[in-house]
Amino acid sequence: MHLAKFVAVAALGLSVAACNGDRGGETLGTVVGATAGGIIGNQFGSGGGRALATVAGVAVGGLIGNRIGASVDEDARRRAMEAEYQALQYGPPNTPVVWREPDQDVYGEVVPGAPFQRGGQDCRDYTHTIYINGQPEVGRGTACRMPDGTWQTVS
Template sequence: MNIRAALVAGLLAISGCTTTGLGNTKVGSAAGALAGRITGDDGGSGKVAAAIIAEMNGGLVGGQIGAGMDERDRRIALEAEYRALEHTQSGQPVTWKSDRSGLYGTVVAAQPYRVGSQDCRQYSHTVFASGQSRNARGTACRNADGSWTPLT
């Protein structure tokens, strides 16, 4: 593991423990282990990142706000959703931009809360295209492996 991947894994492990204030080190460690993979430090395979993104079941961009996005743009947007949910403080925006299509967006997650044994967060995603914005709101809950599943 290179130094960058170790640093990201360590930071995510810590944030996984403190994001909800519940001290769940098992979930924090799982999220930390996945961190390098979602950021592209998994040796280039991208298989785990693809699995995490698949667990998000399309996220908010799987709906109307993602209409017209190609697969690459959708993945960039979903990765931003994951970063916002997994390790960004409440109210702090996570931005993304496609160099190819010119699409860009912002994801903002709210304060985490507990539902049963799962940590959940409400979040919003705004996509900007051709001077127009589209916004969607939703809720996602964290799975034991560190992935997030949107509630329907």
């Protein structure tokens, strides 16, 4: 059962990556990030919400994986995704949630915007800046809270 879930998450991650084209390590980073995000999201969900948590994890992980690329390890991607969740779920507007991978020169911050409603869902814009060897990569998006409490990037 776990293998089937992993294969499904990996396949979804590959399909997300295929849409991006190959730009150096970005495709691999997207696949790895989407897969890791799906696995982490799967751990947060329960019952019928587990599938939604997995899909949300794939979406967020793909964004983060694409930004970080293949140049950093899974711990850095995990820290980045955890900071993104903390910022979206609990962060006051315009207040950064910072993260750092102590074994590498990789760190970042997630700055959530003010909460708003879209189609009956709680949503937030956010900016995630990731520094690799001192060079910033900035990603912006909008995430909405799903009925099971997870956040899914919608744009």
